[in-house]
Amino acid sequence: MDKHKIKVAIIFGGRSPEHQISLLSAQNVLASLDKDIYDPLLISIDKNGTWQLNGDSMILDHAEDPNKIALGKIDRPILLSQNTNERSILSARTQEPLGKVDVIFPVLHGTFGEDGSIQGFAKLANIPCVGCGILGSAVGMDKDMMKHVLRSAGIKVAKWATIRNSVANADYKKIEAVLGNELFIKPANLGSSVGVSYTKNEHEFDHALAAALKYDHKVIIEEKIVGREIECAVLGNAEPKASVPAEVTVAEGFYSYENKYLDEKGAQLSIPADLTETQVKRVQELAVRTYEQLECRGMTRVDMFLTEDDELIINEINTIPGFTNVSMYPKMWEASGLSQTDLISRLIELAIEENNKENQLLLT
Ligand SMILES: Nc1ncnc2c1ncn2[C@@H]1O[C@H](COP(=O)(O)OP(=O)(O)O)[C@@H](O)[C@H]1O
Ligand SMILES: [Mg+2]
Structure with a gap:
C-alpha cells in the first residue's frame, strides 16, 4: 500500500429502503476510483446500522442481481472516531485503531445518508465528505x-399539499378541488420512487397515503x-x-x-x-x-x-x-x-x- 495515496472511505448500504441501490452504486464508484491516486477503504452499514470494515473490496452476495443483492457476512464491526481531526477507524470491540481515513465518499441513498446525517458526522470529525453539506443535504x-x-x-414547482402523521388529516375533497384528481403521493424524505404512488380517486388516495406514511411522518401530495x-x-x-x-x-x-x-x-x-x-x-x-x-x-x-x-x-x-x-x-x-x-x-x-x-x- 502506497502511503502517499489519499484514503477514501466509501461508505455504503445503510438503513434506508434504498439500501440495495446503494450496494449497486458503490460497486461502480469503487470500479471507477482512480487507484493511482486513491486508496479505497470500504465500509458497509447493514440494515441494523452496524458499520463493518470490508477492506479494499466490497463483500457482497448476489452482487449482480438488483433483486437479491445483499451485504455478505463479515464480523469486523468498526467505529469511525467522531473526535475532531482524529480521522481514524477503530475496532468496535477493542477500540484498537485500524487505520486512517482522508475523505468520506458516502454512497448512501435516502435517509441516514443523503439527508445530512452522515454529513453531520463528517463535519464533527472534520473529515472531508463528498457531496452536499448538512443543509443542502437536509x-x-x-x-x-x-x-x-x-x-x-x-x-416553478408542482403545486402541493403536505399531510402529517395520519390519513385522517387529509381532506380529499379539498385536495382534489385544488390539485385535481390525478395526484402523486410521496413520502417527503425518500427516493428511488419507494412509497410513491399515482392516484385517481379517493379510495386509491387513502391507500397510497397510508403506504407513504409508513416511510415518513410527512407526506406530500402533488398535482400531476x-x-x-x-x-x-x-x-x-x-x-x-x-x-x-x-x-x-x-x-x-x-x-x-x-x-x-x-x-x-x-x-x-x-x-x-x-x-x-x-x-x-x-x-x-x-x-x-x-x-x-x-x-x-x-x-x-x-x-x-x-x-x-x-x-x-x-x-x-x-x-x-x-x-x-x-x-x-x-x-x-x-x-x-x-x-x-x-x-x-x-x-x-x-x-x-x-x-x-x-x-x-x-x-x-
Ligand atoms: N407531480 C408529478 N407529475 C407527474 N409525474 C410525477 C410527479 N411527481 C412524480 N412523478 C413521477 O414519479 C417519479 C418519482 O417521483 P420523484 O418525486 O422523482 O421521487 P423519487 O425521489 O423517489 O425519485 C418521477 O420520476 C415521475 O415519473
Ligand atoms: Mg426521482
Missing part, C-alpha cells in the same frame, strides 16, 4: 422544504404534471457547472422503482436529451440556479419536467444521485466529456477543497 432530501425554498426563489422528464447533472462548489441534459421516457405509468431498476425495458434513457439549443441552455441555467438556491455543493442531479407549453418545472433534486450502471448522473457527465473516473476524482477534490475552506473560518 433541504434537498425533504421534498416539502425543497419546494418551499424553490418557490420563494421564483422557481404532464410533460417530458428531463434530468441535468450539476458538479462544483462555488462555480457549479451543468452537464448535457438527459431524458427519461417510461414505457408505462411513471418512473417507479420497478421501471428504474428491475425492468430493463421499463425506462428509456436518452443522453443527451433531444432538445433545442435554447432548451438545453434553459435546462442548464435552471439546474444551476436550483443547485445554488438549495445550498448544494459537490454534486446534485436536478430533475425537472418540460411541459408542452415549453415550461420547466422542477420535480426534485438528488444530492447523492445513483451511481448504478443504469444511473443518469455519471452517464450525463460521460456524455459531457468527463469520464466516470475523472468525475469521481473531481468529487473527491471538491470535498477536500470545501473542507479546507471551512477550516479557514474563525472559531474564536
Whole structure:
C-alpha cells in the first residue's frame, strides 16, 4: 500500500429502503476510483446500522442481481472516531485503531445518508465528505422544504399539499378541488420512487397515503404534471457547472422503482436529451440556479419536467444521485466529456477543497 495515496472511505448500504441501490452504486464508484491516486477503504452499514470494515473490496452476495443483492457476512464491526481531526477507524470491540481515513465518499441513498446525517458526522470529525453539506443535504432530501425554498426563489414547482402523521388529516375533497384528481403521493424524505404512488380517486388516495406514511411522518401530495422528464447533472462548489441534459421516457405509468431498476425495458434513457439549443441552455441555467438556491455543493442531479407549453418545472433534486450502471448522473457527465473516473476524482477534490475552506473560518 502506497502511503502517499489519499484514503477514501466509501461508505455504503445503510438503513434506508434504498439500501440495495446503494450496494449497486458503490460497486461502480469503487470500479471507477482512480487507484493511482486513491486508496479505497470500504465500509458497509447493514440494515441494523452496524458499520463493518470490508477492506479494499466490497463483500457482497448476489452482487449482480438488483433483486437479491445483499451485504455478505463479515464480523469486523468498526467505529469511525467522531473526535475532531482524529480521522481514524477503530475496532468496535477493542477500540484498537485500524487505520486512517482522508475523505468520506458516502454512497448512501435516502435517509441516514443523503439527508445530512452522515454529513453531520463528517463535519464533527472534520473529515472531508463528498457531496452536499448538512443543509443542502437536509433541504434537498425533504421534498416539502425543497419546494418551499424553490418557490420563494421564483422557481416553478408542482403545486402541493403536505399531510402529517395520519390519513385522517387529509381532506380529499379539498385536495382534489385544488390539485385535481390525478395526484402523486410521496413520502417527503425518500427516493428511488419507494412509497410513491399515482392516484385517481379517493379510495386509491387513502391507500397510497397510508403506504407513504409508513416511510415518513410527512407526506406530500402533488398535482400531476404532464410533460417530458428531463434530468441535468450539476458538479462544483462555488462555480457549479451543468452537464448535457438527459431524458427519461417510461414505457408505462411513471418512473417507479420497478421501471428504474428491475425492468430493463421499463425506462428509456436518452443522453443527451433531444432538445433545442435554447432548451438545453434553459435546462442548464435552471439546474444551476436550483443547485445554488438549495445550498448544494459537490454534486446534485436536478430533475425537472418540460411541459408542452415549453415550461420547466422542477420535480426534485438528488444530492447523492445513483451511481448504478443504469444511473443518469455519471452517464450525463460521460456524455459531457468527463469520464466516470475523472468525475469521481473531481468529487473527491471538491470535498477536500470545501473542507479546507471551512477550516479557514474563525472559531474564536
Ligand atoms: N407531480 C408529478 N407529475 C407527474 N409525474 C410525477 C410527479 N411527481 C412524480 N412523478 C413521477 O414519479 C417519479 C418519482 O417521483 P420523484 O418525486 O422523482 O421521487 P423519487 O425521489 O423517489 O425519485 C418521477 O420520476 C415521475 O415519473
Ligand atoms: Mg426521482
